[in-house]
Amino acid sequence: MKILSAVVVAAATSANGFTNAQSPEFQGPRFEGPRHLEGQANDSPNEPFQPQQNAYPTGPTHPTGGYPPHSTAQYPTPPRNSTAPRTGPPRNLAAHEVQMAEWAMFLHHQFHQRVEIDTERKLSELPQLILEESGIPCSLDQSAMRIANVDPSSAVVQLRASEIPMRVVLNRALAPLNLAAQLTQDGLVITADFTKLARAGIATDRWAGISADTTKKMESDLNKTVSIESDSIPLDEAIATLQEQLHYRIELDIFSLEGEGLSADIPMRIHGNETKFRSVMNRMLRDQNLTFQFEDNAWVITTVTAAEDRPLNRVYYLEATGLTESISQAMQLIQTSVDPESWEVLGGVGTMAPLPTGGSNRTGILVSTSFATHLKIEALFDALRAGTVGEDVPTKSVPFQDPMSSGSFHSGYFCGTCLQAAEGGGNSSGSSQNAPNTPQQTGGMF
Numbered sequence: 001m002k003i004l005s006a007v008v009v010a011a012a013t014s015a016n017g018f019t020n021a022q023s024p025e026f027q028g029p030r031f032e033g034p035r036h037l038e039g040q041a042n043d044s045p046n047e048p049f050q051p052q053q054n055a056y057p058t059g060p061t062h063p064t065g066g067y068p069p070h071s072t073a074q075y076p077t078p079p080r081n082s083t084a085p086r087t088g089p090p091r092n093l094a095a096h097e098v099q100m101a102e103w104a105m106f107l108h109h110q111f112h113q114r115v116e117i118d119t120e121r122k123l124s125e126l127p128q129l130i131l132e133e134s135g136i137p138c139s140l141d142q143s144a145m146r147i148a149n150v151d152p153s154s155a156v157v158q159l160r161a162s163e164i165p166m167r168v169v170l171n172r173a174l175a176p177l178n179l180a181a182q183l184t185q186d187g188l189v190i191t192a193d194f195t196k197l198a199r200a201g202i203a204t205d206r207w208a209g210i211s212a213d214t215t216k217k218m219e220s221d222l223n224k225t226v227s228i229e230s231d232s233i234p235l236d237e238a239i240a241t242l243q244e245q246l247h248y249r250i251e252l253d254i255f256s257l258e259g260e261g262l263s264a265d266i267p268m269r270i271h272g273n274e275t276k277f278r279s280v281m282n283r284m285l286r287d288q289n290l291t292f293q294f295e296d297n298a299w300v301i302t303t304v305t306a307a308e309d310r311p312l313n314r315v316y317y318l319e320a321t322g323l324t325e326s327i328s329q330a331m332q333l334i335q336t337s338v339d340p341e342s343w344e345v346l347g348g349v350g351t352m353a354p355l356p357t358g359g360s361n362r363t364g365i366l367v368s369t370s371f372a373t374h375l376k377i378e379a380l381f382d383a384l385r386a387g388t389v390g391e392d393v394p395t396k397s398v399p400f401q402d403p404m405s406s407g408s409f410h411s412g413y414f415c416g417t418c419l420q421a422a423e424g425g426g427n428s429s430g431s432s433q434n435a436p437n438t439p440q441q442t443g444g445m446f
Contacts, residue, residue: 104185108183110135110166111166111183111188112166114166115134116161116162117160119159121159122154123140123153124153127140127188127190129159130170134166136166136187136188137187138187138189139187139190140189141190144179144192145192147197148192149202150177150179157174178192178197179191179192195391195392198319204316204319204385205314205381207314208315208366209312221299222278223277223278224245224276224277225275225276226246226274226277226280227245227272227275228270230271231269232268233267235264235265235301236252239252246299249299250298250299251300253300253306256303259303269284269287270284278375285301289303289304293307293310293312304370307371308342308350308369308370310370311349311350311368313366313367313368315364315365316367318364318365320392321381321388322393324392324394325394326396327354327365331352331354338376338377342370343369349369351367352366352368352369363392
């Protein structure tokens with residue numbers, strides 16, 4: 001009798017189309033990582049995931065055969081009348097898309113997994129520690145280390161936490177170095193936090209065609225204090241006095257001066273005691289419609305017209321200015337507040353253009369104008385950074401999508417196929433049209 005009852009119950013359950021694991025109360029399995037490879041332990045879909053050494057690839061760039069095989073057993077479908085959300089990747093995805101989605105879900109899960117850790121390591125040892133603690137492949141962005149002036153072999157990070165997500169632990173450990181952990185399709189990348197760097201005055205801009213060493217010398221000269229006092233001193237004598245204190249060449253653009261009827265002995269009135277070199281030059285030259293700029297490894301005094309005919313190119317990055325959301329707004333602010341008549345839109349020669357956005361590109365503007373105008377733009381951005389707090393707002397732009405890539409990630413945020421899988425449904429095409437209608441952040445940090 002008992003045997004007959006068991007058979008009847010089993011038949012009824014089968015007729016309804018679900019097993020005990022797929023009952024109406026089932027709300028989807030808690031994700032424990034990608035499935036193990038065939039032929040290894042834990043073949044039962046009901047057993048919890050147990051990571052095994054070298055059982056999983058370090059990223060989607062590995063051979064396709066290295067990914068966990070697809071099986072619908074890990075993602076049971078709720079009964080027809082159930083309101084439980086569907087879990088796992090959509091069933092009509094291609095095999096490689098499922099593998100990419102599973103790998104992305106595993107990385108996301110491990111990155112937010114709570115850990116208990118108390119150690120102090122060199123930054124160069126951090127990738128191996130993360131791999132051992134969470135199973136996430138990790139690497140150091142050497143270019144970012146150079147920009148942030150961080151030496152991984154000597155920099156030390158402290159990781160101390162009890163039941164705190166790995167994401168939070170890393171943020172706390174990397175913050176003093178102005179670094180951040182970025183989740184990509186290959187794992188974690190320790191890179192620069194450019195917002196923090198910008199607030200520290202590091203890597204805020206870059207001159208085109210001028211080396212980093214020369215740029216440091218320029219900044220040193222501009223901020224060096226000099227003293228000169230005279231109501232009427234010939235220009236060439238004033239230059240000799242300043243050059244002696246600056247220990248750097250200062251030249252006269254005689255050809256340009258003569259073109260406007262000026263000579264090297266025109267009288268100058270200047271009073272500056274322990275004043276920055278840039279301020280002394282501005283005060284001394286403006287009454288004669290002259291200016292100065294850096295050319296051919298020397299400071300050159302020339303006319304405003306000649307300086308405009310020989311513009312300098314400089315890239316300005318917008319992190320920590322409050323202008324990252326709209327590059328056009330940043331360009332409009334410059335054009336209306338810094339030498340308005342010098343820009344091309346009002347008949348001048350100065351131009352600017354936004355840097356390409358998307359991927360890991362920094363939000364910025366390429367400006368071509370005179371050296372004096374560049375100094376004013378620099379002062380404007382310094383003032384904006386001094387009064388801006390909080391995180392940067394993502395740039396409103398459509399991120400670049402490589403048509404040859406399935407794109408499980410974009411700039412540290414889930415998108416396309418992976419986002420649909422993580423949310424438990426959606427169209428399987430993986431196009432950007434199916435992603436949430438929110439702006440993507442460039443260079444997103446976790």
